[in-house]
Amino acid sequence: MEEAPERLEIRQRFPSWREMLKPVKKFEEGRVSYLSLPKQVNSEFFKMPFGDVERDLDDLKLPENWKEIFLDAMKDTLEKNRAFKVFMDICVRCGACADKCHYYIGTGDPKNMPVGRAELIRSVYRRYFTPAGKIFGELAGARELTEDVLKELYYYAYQCSLCRRCSVFCPYGIDTAEIVWWLRRMLSRVGLNQRFMTISIEASSRTGNHLGLLPGGMYGSIQQGLEELKDITGFDLHTYINKKGADVLFVAPSADYFATPHWYVMLGYLLLFNELEERYGLTITWSTYAGEGGNFGSFHSYEAAQLLNSKLYKEAERLGVSFIIGGECGHMWRDKHQFINTMNQPPKNEEWKRFWENPDLGELAEGLRGIRFDSYASGEHGWIHILEFVAALIEHKKIKVDKSRNDQWIATYHDPCNIARGMGLIEEPRYVLRNVMNNFYDMPEHTIKDKTYCCGAGGGLLADELMDLRMRGVMPRMMAVRHVYKKYGVNILLTPCAIDKAQFPHALEYWKIPVEVGGPMEMVGNALVLTAFGEKPEDRQYDLRGEPLKKEEGE
Amino acid sequence: MIGVIFGVIVPYIAVAIFVAGVIYRIINWASSAVPLKVPTTGGQQKSFPFIKRTIYDRFDSPYTKWETAGRMLLEIFFFRSLLKNTRYYLDRTSQKDARWLWLFGIMFHYSLLLVLIRHSRFFLEPVPSFVETLSNIEAFKGVFIPSVYISGLVIVVALFLLWLRRIFLSRERTLSLPSDHFVLILLLAITISGNIMRYFIKADLYEVKELLTNLMIFNIGKAIEVANNIEPIFYIHFGLACFLLAYFPFSKLMHAGGVLFTPTRNMPNDNRARRHVNPWDPADVPLLSKGITVAGMTFKSKKLDWDTYHEMYADQLEEIEEADFKIVPEEL
Numbered sequence: 001m002e003e004a005p006e007r008l009e010i011r012q013r014f015p016s017w018r019e020m021l022k023p024v025k026k027f028e029e030g031r032v033s034y035l036s037l038p039k040q041v042n043s044e045f046f047k048m049p050f051g052d053v054e055r056d057l058d059d060l061k062l063p064e065n066w067k068e069i070f071l072d073a074m075k076d077t078l079e080k081n082r083a084f085k086v087f088m089d090i091c092v093r094c095g096a097c098a099d100k101c102h103y104y105i106g107t108g109d110p111k112n113m114p115v116g117r118a119e120l121i122r123s124v125y126r127r128y129f130t131p132a133g134k135i136f137g138e139l140a141g142a143r144e145l146t147e148d149v150l151k152e153l154y155y156y157a158y159q160c161s162l163c164r165r166c167s168v169f170c171p172y173g174i175d176t177a178e179i180v181w182w183l184r185r186m187l188s189r190v191g192l193n194q195r196f197m198t199i200s201i202e203a204s205s206r207t208g209n210h211l212g213l214l215p216g217g218m219y220g221s222i223q224q225g226l227e228e229l230k231d232i233t234g235f236d237l238h239t240y241i242n243k244k245g246a247d248v249l250f251v252a253p254s255a256d257y258f259a260t261p262h263w264y265v266m267l268g269y270l271l272l273f274n275e276l277e278e279r280y281g282l283t284i285t286w287s288t289y290a291g292e293g294g295n296f297g298s299f300h301s302y303e304a305a306q307l308l309n310s311k312l313y314k315e316a317e318r319l320g321v322s323f324i325i326g327g328e329c330g331h332m333w334r335d336k337h338q339f340i341n342t343m344n345q346p347p348k349n350e351e352w353k354r355f356w357e358n359p360d361l362g363e364l365a366e367g368l369r370g371i372r373f374d375s376y377a378s379g380e381h382g383w384i385h386i387l388e389f390v391a392a393l394i395e396h397k398k399i400k401v402d403k404s405r406n407d408q409w410i411a412t413y414h415d416p417c418n419i420a421r422g423m424g425l426i427e428e429p430r431y432v433l434r435n436v437m438n439n440f441y442d443m444p445e446h447t448i449k450d451k452t453y454c455c456g457a458g459g460g461l462l463a464d465e466l467m468d469l470r471m472r473g474v475m476p477r478m479m480a481v482r483h484v485y486k487k488y489g490v491n492i493l494l495t496p497c498a499i500d501k502a503q504f505p506h507a508l509e510y511w512k513i514p515v516e517v518g519g520p521m522e523m524v525g526n527a528l529v530l531t532a533f534g535e536k537p538e539d540r541q542y543d544l545r546g547e548p549l550k551k552e553e554g555e
Numbered sequence: 556m557i558g559v560i561f562g563v564i565v566p567y568i569a570v571a572i573f574v575a576g577v578i579y580r581i582i583n584w585a586s587s588a589v590p591l592k593v594p595t596t597g598g599q600q601k602s603f604p605f606i607k608r609t610i611y612d613r614f615d616s617p618y619t620k621w622e623t624a625g626r627m628l629l630e631i632f633f634f635r636s637l638l639k640n641t642r643y644y645l646d647r648t649s650q651k652d653a654r655w656l657w658l659f660g661i662m663f664h665y666s667l668l669l670v671l672i673r674h675s676r677f678f679l680e681p682v683p684s685f686v687e688t689l690s691n692i693e694a695f696k697g698v699f700i701p702s703v704y705i706s707g708l709v710i711v712v713a714l715f716l717l718w719l720r721r722i723f724l725s726r727e728r729t730l731s732l733p734s735d736h737f738v739l740i741l742l743l744a745i746t747i748s749g750n751i752m753r754y755f756i757k758a759d760l761y762e763v764k765e766l767l768t769n770l771m772i773f774n775i776g777k778a779i780e781v782a783n784n785i786e787p788i789f790y791i792h793f794g795l796a797c798f799l800l801a802y803f804p805f806s807k808l809m810h811a812g813g814v815l816f817t818p819t820r821n822m823p824n825d826n827r828a829r830r831h832v833n834p835w836d837p838a839d840v841p842l843l844s845k846g847i848t849v850a851g852m853t854f855k856s857k858k859l860d861w862d863t864y865h866e867m868y869a870d871q872l873e874e875i876e877e878a879d880f881k882i883v884p885e886e887l
């Protein structure tokens with residue numbers, strides 16, 4: 001793993017507007033993404049234009065008529081996406097978004113201001129698509145598309161985590177994330193793709209998940225979870241996989257099968273599913289084919305996102321489930337909330353249709369009657385977030401929880417960008433946390449909810465080679481964590497996002513904040529009393545991390 | 556001569572460019588597709604009944620078209636996003652509110668509105684009573700003689716403040732293109748010349764009104780006649796305003812129309828209730844599996860449908876089948 005510098009210096013620069021139009025030639029170490037290799041983008045399952053050559057930034061090996069291709073792609077984008085076109089035209093460069101980007105705050109690089117980032121491509125747009133730019137050139141803020149400009153576009157397109165924080169503050173809602181998203185698609189048309197994300201995209205389109213796990217691997221991993229749970233709870237638990245006729249399909253991000261601290265969340269899911277089946281008869285199945293909730297394609301382009309999420313509804317239909325529950329993952333919910341049912345046809349199986357005519361859980365399991373989804377969802381979509389689901393179970397008193405089992409934790413909650421700003425899931429997780437634990441404190445208001453700071457590694461930037469950028473980008477979030485750590489003694493940072501769970505442990509260590517990382521479902525798992533198995537609140541001796549629950553006297 | 560050029564020819568050209576330009580831009584935006592429903596959600600989504608949504612949540616994460624309209628109106632009339640503005644200080648953990656931009660913006664746009672309403676007296680006969688009333692109120696009629704219109708002065712101050720931001724704040728200076736300075740200078744020139752005309756070098760306003768009403772009914776002969784009688788100071792103000800009008804559709808000033816077109820704000824957050832259809836993607840087969848064509852070459856990705864998948868991993872999938880799709884802990 002590459003290391004971020006010992007001493008991190010933030011040098012703010014304020015060049016002239018002319019200088020801003022000149023492409024940056026020297027790229028900082030730790031902020032440039034590697035380009036994809038042919039095995040990622042020229043694979044049978046993920047074939048991108050001109051993906052057959054190995055390139056690096058010194059030698060882009062562009063196709064001969066790359067400029068034409070790029071500009072064609074831009075024209076295509078302008079026609080295909082109104083947002084892109086409007087955003088190219090109406091920015092007034094007021095600067096309201098400038099210091100809202102965590103990468104700008106962390107690097108001080110003026111081209112990392114959201115508007116600076118957008119101007120990189122906007123200047124090219126002016127030159128080739130507006131009369132003023134064609135006539136007045138540089139004076140109108142326009143510039144030629146050269147190879148250096150292309151490199152620069154690549155460099156900064158992959159210093160944006162698509163977090164949309166800038167969009168909240170912009171008077172016109174200009175979403176730099178969206179501009180960057182379409183820019184990445186244009187770049188991929190001339191053969192420039194980022195390696196880190198395409199590794200996962202290729203794996204997912206070939207095997208069904210980002211990690212490239214084969215069916216047996218996923219099976220074995222979940223099995224190991226059940227074994228650990230046997231040690232922790234003493235009960236023989238089970239779960240289903242690829243099971244036709246189950247009531248619900250459950251989809252988690254694949255990191256939950258392996259990584260830590262994701263793993264404890266995985267255990268939380270399994271406990272909940274067992275309790276629901278034993279007590280109410282609600283059956284929930286996993287799927288190896290639809291084994292990936294995340295969607296790295298959604299960092300790359302419309303088409304790549306669609307290639308990956310097209311499997312999920314198909315699998316729901318094949319298995320004949322009634323609806324889908326999705327696990328703890330941030331960008332998954334940008335994809336599953338805003339993209340999936342536009343990019344695909346929702347399932348058409350009988351069970352699905354019947355359930356959504358009267359979407360009351362009582363139709364599937366009598367004991368759960370009263371929990372209805374129709375206040376906000378329909379069969380045209382059919383996805384429920386696991387924390388919404390748990391919130392409803394708690395509100396309707398369908399599960400029993402013992403808060404005191406989480407007493408060793410003093411928690412704070414990080415809103416993942418995508419579920420806060422791309423979905424609006426804000427209160428449900430807090431509702432759940434307040435009900436499963438006694439000590440929960442929010443971070444300062446300007447760093448949470450719709451104003452939440454990114455973990456600094458979203459949007460495909462969790463790559464090792466970007467360590468410098470990541471540690472800088474996470475700084476605002478870390479400062480907020482440090483604030484609650486000092487004020488309330490917070491000792492765990494909870495987040496329902498797989499990328500956060502991978503990024504935060506490094507970040508907390510780097511910023512020297514002694515706080516653990518976990519997910520809300522881990523806390524739910526700890527607190528959940530398996531009444532159907534005859535468990536009493538005081539029976540549980542260990543938490544999901546395998547630590548003894550009762551503190552010794554006098555400690 | 557000046558009268559004919561700046562009093563008759565220029566305004567006709569300017570208005571023609573303005574109207575055609577704005578219509579073109581709007582049609583141009585509207586003709587571009589909206590592939591996805593991607594509102595930026597700034598508040599709690601519509602959820603289970605027990606999850607409470609405040610009034611802010613309703614506007615920031617709208618579910619119905621009324622809430623969405625409310626969000627847009629608040630944005631247009633109160634610049635709500637700018638009102639949320641904070642400033643980040645590297646050396647502090649807290650943030651200070653920084654709503655100066657909001658204040659200057661509101662000052663400018665509302666004075667502009669008042670000024671425009673006041674100017675309607677030059678086009679309308681009889682002058683609508685609300686225009687009279689409004690002018691009287693803002694001028695505190697009777698307090699000063701001649702009446703001083705507050706909006707006319709505030710607009711100049713606001714423009715200066717907005718410009719000073721771009722000159723003295725380092726971030727804003729870096730971001731400002733020549734065109735950004737240019738529109739501010741142009742607006743300043745127009746407003747200042749207007750004020751000069753009002754308070755110092757007076758032009759005959761009856762003649763001006765005569766000219767404008769004749770232009771409006773295309774009574775060109777009469778217009779030319781009147782135009783030649785008006786003092787030159789008027790043509791400075793008027794000529795610049797015409798220039799602004801013609802420049803409008805090609806500049807960032809189009810944000811006035813664009814604010815209605817941004818999909819992050821004008822769509823409801825109801826993706827899970829109502830499906831959005833992408834006009835250029837029928838969503839039957841993934842586009843990449845159909846193949847994308849670039850520079851005459853088609854690049855096609857194989858689709859991993861269930862049958863392909865089953866074939867590729869048959870042995871492992873069959874083992875799962877043998878276990879009856881159930882996972883239990885292994886006996887140790």
Ligand code: SF4
Binds near residue numbers: 092114
């Ligand atoms: S806040 Fe919006 S209009 Fe202002 S500079 Fe940023 S993107 Fe442009």
Ligand code: SF4
Binds near residue numbers: 100113117159
């Ligand atoms: S989307 Fe996030 S990372 Fe990208 S420019 Fe905006 S604030 Fe920065």
